[in-house]
Amino acid sequence: MRTVTLEMIFTHPITQRYLRRSGIAHAVKVAEYAFALAIEHHVDPDLATKAALLHDIGHYTWYRNGEWDFELYRENDIHAIKGANRAHKLLIRIGEDPKAAKQIALAILLHTDSYLPDGHLHLNPLQKVVTLADESDEEPQGHHHYKTMDFQTALSRIRKLDQCIDGHSSIASGEA
Numbered sequence: 001m002r003t004v005t006l007e008m009i010f011t012h013p014i015t016q017r018y019l020r021r022s023g024i025a026h027a028v029k030v031a032e033y034a035f036a037l038a039i040e041h042h043v044d045p046d047l048a049t050k051a052a053l054l055h056d057i058g059h060y061t062w063y064r065n066g067e068w069d070f071e072l073y074r075e076n077d078i079h080a081i082k083g084a085n086r087a088h089k090l091l092i093r094i095g096e097d098p099k100a101a102k103q104i105a106l107a108i109l110l111h112t113d114s115y116l117p118d119g120h121l122h123l124n125p126l127q128k129v130v131t132l133a134d135e136s137d138e139e140p141q142g143h144h145h146y147k148t149m150d151f152q153t154a155l156s157r158i159r160k161l162d163q164c165i166d167g168h169s170s171i172a173s174g175e176a
Contacts, residue, residue: 002046002165004096006031006053010158014090015057022056022079025149026137028157030055033133035161043129045165047100050091051107051130053158057090058083058108084109 009015019027034052038045058079064072088105092098107130110121123131137144
């Protein structure tokens with residue numbers, strides 16, 4: 001039985017603060033992609049969806065003259081580093097297993113290679129699932145961060161994902 005659910009993470013004030021900045025719709029959609037990809041790649045869907053939901057909480061908004069500057073972002077962004085730190089601290093605070101929190105934080109850290117000089121990473125299966133899920137929802141010039149979704153719709157979809165994860169866990173452990 002999981003002690004920390006996606007709903008607990010999603011509704012936490014820290015998560016809400018940073019998801020509003022990076023895009024709730026994108027975070028929810030990437031978590032949904034991560035669930036499907038985790039099943040396909042035999043990865044723990046609980047870890048994959050948590051990392052996917054939180055993967056962009058390290059974003060800083062790069063503006064120039066009052067408008068989003070994608071090139072400034074690409075040149076200077078380290079959101080994966082900041083996000084891994086924020087996610088780990090949040091997960092430990094709300095009671096996530098420390099080993100799981102570390103795996104989730106590492107998947108967030110490695111979900112993009114945009115901050116690396118040569119841009120090449122060697123990913124484990126969980127990290128690859130989170131990367132693929134994020135890439136599945138990306139749009140040119142970062143427009144995926146500007147899709148909108150109201151809180152109640154997002155919460156409903158998060159609750160559905162929690163049910164899917166619990167159902168998958170029951171089947172995997174032979175409880176069904």
